[in-house]
Amino acid sequence: MTTNTQLPHATSYLVKDTGRVKVHTLVSPAPMFANATHIIELPNELILVDGQFFAQYGQEFRDLADSLQKPISRFYVTHDHPDHFLGMGDAFADVPVYALPEIKESLATVGPHELEEKQHQMGSLIANRLSLPTEVVEPGEETIGGARFLFERVLDTESPVALVIKLPELGIVIAQDILYHDAHAFITGPVTGWKKALQALRDDDDYDLILPGHGKPAGKSDIDRAMDYLDKATELLAQADGPVAYKQALLTVYPDYAADKLIDIYCRILFR
Numbered sequence: 338m339t340t341n342t343q344l345p346h347a348t349s350y351l352v353k354d355t356g357r358v359k360v361h362t363l364v365s366p367a368p369m370f371a372n373a374t375h376i377i378e379l380p381n382e383l384i385l386v387d388g389q390f391f392a393q394y395g396q397e398f399r400d401l402a403d404s405l406q407k408p409i410s411r412f413y414v415t416h417d418h419p420d421h422f423l424g425m426g427d428a429f430a431d432v433p434v435y436a437l438p439e440i441k442e443s444l445a446t447v448g449p450h451e452l453e454e455k456q457h458q459m460g461s462l463i464a465n466r467l468s469l470p471t472e473v474v475e476p477g478e479e480t481i482g483g484a485r486f487l488f489e490r491v492l493d494t495e496s497p498v499a500l501v502i503k504l505p506e507l508g509i510v511i512a513q514d515i516l517y518h519d520a521h522a523f524i525t526g527p528v529t530g531w532k533k534a535l536q537a538l539r540d541d542d543d544y545d546l547i548l549p550g551h552g553k554p555a556g557k558s559d560i561d562r563a564m565d566y567l568d569k570a571t572e573l574l575a576q577a578d579g580p581v582a583y584k585q586a587l588l589t590v591y592p593d594y595a596a597d598k599l600i601d602i603y604c605r606i607l608f609r
């Protein structure tokens with residue numbers, strides 16, 4: 338089932354194939370936030386991570402999952418920003434959604450407000466309803482379908498609380514918005530904790546494939562560039578005399594980065 342296409346299509350990638358487990362990523366186009374959402378394809382089931390912003394990409398993510406012909410047993414939402422849960426509302430109304438306890442609680446409050454506001458601003462590009470978490474994930478280790486999953490709560494990065502999922506047997510970290518890969522990062526305050534989390538990912542030799550929340554699957558050198566970006570943005574912010582000058586300075590240094598609309602959105606918070 339596909340809704341009317343109104344936007345350019347997302348792109349999907351087969352990130353890893355061990356024979357037993359496959360990992361797939363769907364990335365929305367660069368001007369549409371380059372949102373990256375992921376499927377861990379186990380022998381008999383699918384585990385999904387994050388739900389896009391636009392309803393069309395939520396549906397394209399569903400179409401990718403359905404093409405694998407296995408049931409979706411869990412859908413994890415990593416944090417409470419609308420580009421990670423709004424798009425999935427219509428397309429994933431029938432799946433169990435998991436989140437950290439405080440994210441589940443936060444989404445119950447901010448979700449309806451975000452839905453109403455974005456529907457008002459963008460009409461039919463936005464889903465008709467929400468599919469909010471009903472289940473809780475606690476940090477720790479779990480074996481699902483024979484594969485090891487490590488769930489971690491990471492504080493004080495791009496958002497105050499975020500879920501990171503590690504697949505040690507695959508060498509994959511699903512870092513979501515801790516890593517923006519060649520995309521403009523969503524900066525709303527000091528980046529000290531954020532850089533510390535990136536450095537920890539950089540230093541962890543057990544993982545070499547990092548799945549970002551924005552942009553294509555990444556490697557270790559992409560983390561270095563993301564840390565440089567946060568330094569540069571901090572420097573430009575200190576020099577700029579307003580949001581227009583700041584955005585212009587950032588676009589001059591990073592003309593090819595995806596998701597430049599995110600700058601406008603977070604500047605409303607940063608320059609409030």
Ligand SMILES: [Zn+2]
Nearest residue numbers: 418420514550
């Ligand atoms: Zn995001």
